[in-house]
Amino acid sequence: MFDLKAFLAQKTQLINQALAAILKTADKPDRLLEAMSYALMAGGKRIRPILCLAAAETVDGDPRNVMPAACALEMIHTYSLIHDDLPAMDDDDMRRGQLTCHKAFDEATAILAGDALLTLAFQILSSIPINNQRQATQWLRVIHLVSQAAGYCGMIQGQMLDMASEKRRFTLDELKSMHRLKTGALIEASVCCGAELAGAKADQVQMLEKYAQHIGLAFQVTDDILNVEGDPDIMGKAVGTDARRCKTTYPALLGLAESKEFAAQLVQSALETLDAFDQKADPLRAIARYIGERNR
Amino acid sequence: MFDLKAFLAQKTQLINQALAAILKTADKPDRLLEAMSYALMAGGKRIRPILCLAAAETVDGDPRNVMPAACALEMIHTYSLIHDDLPAMDDDDMRRGQLTCHKAFDEATAILAGDALLTLAFQILSSIPINNQRQATQWLRVIHLVSQAAGYCGMIQGQMLDMASEKRRFTLDELKSMHRLKTGALIEASVCCGAELAGAKADQVQMLEKYAQHIGLAFQVTDDILNVEGDPDIMGKAVGTDARRCKTTYPALLGLAESKEFAAQLVQSALETLDAFDQKADPLRAIARYIGERNR
Numbered sequence: 001m002f003d004l005k006a007f008l009a010q011k012t013q014l015i016n017q018a019l020a021a022i023l024k025t026a027d028k029p030d031r032l033l034e035a036m037s038y039a040l041m042a043g044g045k046r047i048r049p050i051l052c053l054a055a056a057e058t059v060d061g062d063p064r065n066v067m068p069a070a071c072a073l074e075m076i077h078t079y080s081l082i083h084d085d086l087p088a089m090d091d092d093d094m095r096r097g098q099l100t101c102h103k104a105f106d107e108a109t110a111i112l113a114g115d116a117l118l119t120l121a122f123q124i125l126s127s128i129p130i131n132n133q134r135q136a137t138q139w140l141r142v143i144h145l146v147s148q149a150a151g152y153c154g155m156i157q158g159q160m161l162d163m164a165s166e167k168r169r170f171t172l173d174e175l176k177s178m179h180r181l182k183t184g185a186l187i188e189a190s191v192c193c194g195a196e197l198a199g200a201k202a203d204q205v206q207m208l209e210k211y212a213q214h215i216g217l218a219f220q221v222t223d224d225i226l227n228v229e230g231d232p233d234i235m236g237k238a239v240g241t242d243a244r245r246c247k248t249t250y251p252a253l254l255g256l257a258e259s260k261e262f263a264a265q266l267v268q269s270a271l272e273t274l275d276a277f278d279q280k281a282d283p284l285r286a287i288a289r290y291i292g293e294r295n296r
Numbered sequence: 297m298f299d300l301k302a303f304l305a306q307k308t309q310l311i312n313q314a315l316a317a318i319l320k321t322a323d324k325p326d327r328l329l330e331a332m333s334y335a336l337m338a339g340g341k342r343i344r345p346i347l348c349l350a351a352a353e354t355v356d357g358d359p360r361n362v363m364p365a366a367c368a369l370e371m372i373h374t375y376s377l378i379h380d381d382l383p384a385m386d387d388d389d390m391r392r393g394q395l396t397c398h399k400a401f402d403e404a405t406a407i408l409a410g411d412a413l414l415t416l417a418f419q420i421l422s423s424i425p426i427n428n429q430r431q432a433t434q435w436l437r438v439i440h441l442v443s444q445a446a447g448y449c450g451m452i453q454g455q456m457l458d459m460a461s462e463k464r465r466f467t468l469d470e471l472k473s474m475h476r477l478k479t480g481a482l483i484e485a486s487v488c489c490g491a492e493l494a495g496a497k498a499d500q501v502q503m504l505e506k507y508a509q510h511i512g513l514a515f516q517v518t519d520d521i522l523n524v525e526g527d528p529d530i531m532g533k534a535v536g537t538d539a540r541r542c543k544t545t546y547p548a549l550l551g552l553a554e555s556k557e558f559a560a561q562l563v564q565s566a567l568e569t570l571d572a573f574d575q576k577a578d579p580l581r582a583i584a585r586y587i588g589e590r591n592r
Contacts, residue, residue, distance in 0.1 A: 032448055032456045083411060088403035107384035111407065112456060115379060115414065116448035122418045123443035126436050136432030140422050143439060147419035152328055152412035160328045160408060 004286035035113035052194035061198020072121035097236030149189035158182025184216035214270035300582035331409035348490035357494020368417035393532030445485035454478025480512035510566035
């Protein structure tokens, strides 16, 4: 039986070490770097970088070659959280069990720390020593995938729609496509980057992309469920906020029981897309199940 | 005699066409794209992309090959203006002769439009069809140069220091190094990217980098002078704002007359670094003189 807990702990440690090493390259810490580090090292679930590493292992790649991409993905995720938490957006006070960046520092510093993490992600992705053309084009392709997923046709558009969802009730299709953009795009990019950098074949990348689509949506459905019935102490952030903001959510549209059923179906579909892979896909299988059952 | 006015008009037109073409690739305009376009197409001076193209021509490169980099640089500059203008930072109402992005739209949209322009810059830089390894590594190097110049060791750190300069009086050295980061880094990157993509030799890149350092600083000194005695109608933004904010500026530290002398010296130094180049560097020479004499 595959031990997911040990796998997650080991990968999280490696990712945290790699992230800390990147931030340590600065000669002297300053307020900007402190704010970046405060947000980045606060101990998130590291789902995106773990997916990136696990996808590489699924197609027999060396996860060490993929680590810069994994770190860049977590930086982009963290920047998006810092900006989403700002007073002009979701105006949240707590994140990852600590004060949000603009509460711990100030609004200007939080905006710039987010900008700096986004920019640093692309600096990391373009800093890999290149030995051959295949490698150079692979990393260019990864930069393209990541920028597309994070950009105005992806995550940022999703955040625009998310804010709109507080003003009027979304249909189920609108809700799905909002989440596909807001969280799905970067999750898909995480899996695809890991696979591509590990030299996956086109049909393998396609199957893994489908897997990522299913778990990305499942992740969001369980996020909505946790916002209704999660434990704020375990989650490190407030619950019940969606209802207070009158946001359209899966529980609001489908009810709690049917939302849980929907999440379970998505996990099942994700597992089926992995049928063509051997036991090296066990981490991805376990992650899919974990997303369906998570409590934080 | 080289006709700078005609050169700037022609390049500005080409750059604006290229930027508009990038933004037009979206299927349907939405509020996010409108805000991005509002800020990007407001008609700035396009100094950075023009420098990028002119540096390529100086070493006999084809400016068309460099255009994606030129566009990306202008996107990054525009994003920095949008974020700098936000209420939490400089809180400015006017920019490029029109309402600032957060005034014309709203704060959340302005933050996201800035984020999206920054991300789009890297998408553009990673979208070039690659024919050979030299090209792939050149573009990776450009992404690295640009991300470094725009990031927490460059432009963003400069904005942090700029905000600090409102709180205490800077020395001349502190002021110079703040500007080297805030505006100098991206101007240097503009020149270097143009030169590198055009296949410049290492010593040529080095000379052009020095040129960029001088004009970058000259640009900032004249900016400070214009904030004292410029015409707000010509400049499209308010003047006298530095004094009201008690910001350390060159005129405040050196006096107006000595600041003008300093700017003239910097322009002269910039011209001297171009001595090794032939008449293909005439655009860069004329731009240096223009920066010393500009009124907007």
